[in-house]
Amino acid sequence: MLYLHTAQYHPQHEGGCRVDDPAFKINWPLPITLLSERDASLPLLDHSFNGITL
Template sequence: MHFQTAEYAEVKVVSCTRGAIWDVIIDLREGSKNFGRYAGFELSESNNRQLYIPKGFAHGFQTLREDTMVSYLISEFYHPPAASGVRFDDPAFAIEWPAAPSVISEKDQSWPLVRV
C-alpha cells in the first residue's frame, strides 16, 4: 500500500485496461473522520471504472485475472526518498482482500506495522 509523504503527496487516477483488479485505498489524512479506514473497488476492462485517489491516501491493488494491465495518471514526479507504504495485511487496517496473495514483493512484505 503505497504513498509519497508530505510535499510529494500524489493524486492518482487508476484504471485497469486489461483484466481486472481489486483496488484499495486507505485514508491516512490526519484529522480525517475516516482516518485509518479503507475502501475497495473492482476496476476492470469491462466496467471501465477509474478511481480518483486524493492526496493523503495509501493505494494498492490485487490482480484478479492473469495478464492484467493497470494504468495510472499521477500528479507528482516519483521521489524515492518520499516513497512510503503500509502493509497490505496490517491488522491496523484489517483489509479484506478477494484472495490470499500469490506474489508480493520483498519491499511490500517489509513495511513496518503501524498504530492507528
C-alpha cells in the same frame, strides 16, 4: 492504476502501508500469495497512527 505526478519522482520520499496489516481488518477473499520484497518490508501501522495529513 493511474498515477498523476506534479513533481519528479524521489525514492527517498516514497512510502506505503502493508496490504496485510491487521490494523486494516481486511478480510481478503483470497490469500495473499505474491508480495514484492519492497511491499513485504513496509512497517505495520503504529497504534498511535491518526491518519494522513496533506
